Amino acid sequence: MPRKLVLFDIDGTLLNVGPVNRRVIQDALLEVYGTEGTAATHSFAGRMDNVIIHEVLEDTGLTRTEIEAKFERAKQTYIDLFRKRATKDDITLTLGIHTLLERLQAHSGIIVGLLTGNFEASGRHKLQIPGINHFFPFGAFADDARHRNDLPAVAVEKAWRITGKRFTGQDVVVIGDTEHDISCARAHNARSVAVATGTYSLDRLKGHRPDVLLENLNEPDVVIREILRSPTT
Numbered sequence: 001m002p003r004k005l006v007l008f009d010i011d012g013t014l015l016n017v018g019p020v021n022r023r024v025i026q027d028a029l030l031e032v033y034g035t036e037g038t039a040a041t042h043s044f045a046g047r048m049d050n051v052i053i054h055e056v057l058e059d060t061g062l063t064r065t066e067i068e069a070k071f072e073r074a075k076q077t078y079i080d081l082f083r084k085r086a087t088k089d090d091i092t093l094t095l096g097i098h099t100l101l102e103r104l105q106a107h108s109g110i111i112v113g114l115l116t117g118n119f120e121a122s123g124r125h126k127l128q129i130p131g132i133n134h135f136f137p138f139g140a141f142a143d144d145a146r147h148r149n150d151l152p153a154v155a156v157e158k159a160w161r162i163t164g165k166r167f168t169g170q171d172v173v174v175i176g177d178t179e180h181d182i183s184c185a186r187a188h189n190a191r192s193v194a195v196a197t198g199t200y201s202l203d204r205l206k207g208h209r210p211d212v213l214l215e216n217l218n219e220p221d222v223v224i225r226e227i228l229r230s231p232t233t
């Protein structure tokens with residue numbers, strides 16, 4: 001029976017996606033709403049795709065009701081365009097991630113899932129292209145909740161269905177590259193591992209007081225030691 005549930009963010013943590021992602025959001029919004037809002041400049045890091053769509057359109061004066069009316073179409077258009085356009089040239093795995101995932105998969109004390117602001121269909125596609133999707137039997141996605149802080153409970157529930165174990169507190173480890181990952185871990189009394197492989201520097205992450213701060217995930221022994229560490233040991 002695994003002791004620890006480890007939840008990985010996708011963008012900036014497992015991999016980085018080139019400009020195609022922003023371009024596809026802009027084009028999907030243009031097609032469905034007739035405007036891309038502030039999608040060209042809005043900060044996407046650590047934010048959920050559903051929230052991004054709302055924020056960039058509200059910035060241009062569309063009402064919540066107007067956005068909601070076409071939201072499902074916009075979401076599907078984004079997913080379809082992303083699947084059509086994103087190629088392996090657009091996606092770079094972060095340093096050492098494949099080796100780490102193999103080590104975690106082989107570890108009987110650890111179960112791995114996703115906790116991400118991506119919609120599941122586009123997020124899974126980002127993982128399929130570089131061949132790491134199979135490491136993640138379940139996950140919590142933008143389809144599952146309106147706020148990132150609600151995602152850990154969703155992931156815990158899905159892990160329970162697979163393992164029969166309900167992970168709580170520091171037995172849940174959230175690994176991500178922004179303060180949003182840190183704060184959603186804190187909201188659930190989970191352990192946060194912040195990693196500077198996305199858009200945030202080590203210094204910027206440090207200010208948000210993660211439980212563990214790493215430059216990258218390239219040393220599997222270090223990462224696994226931190227995952228297994230309990231606050232009392």
Ligand SMILES: [Mg+2]
Binds near residue numbers: 178198
């Ligand atoms: Mg991220």
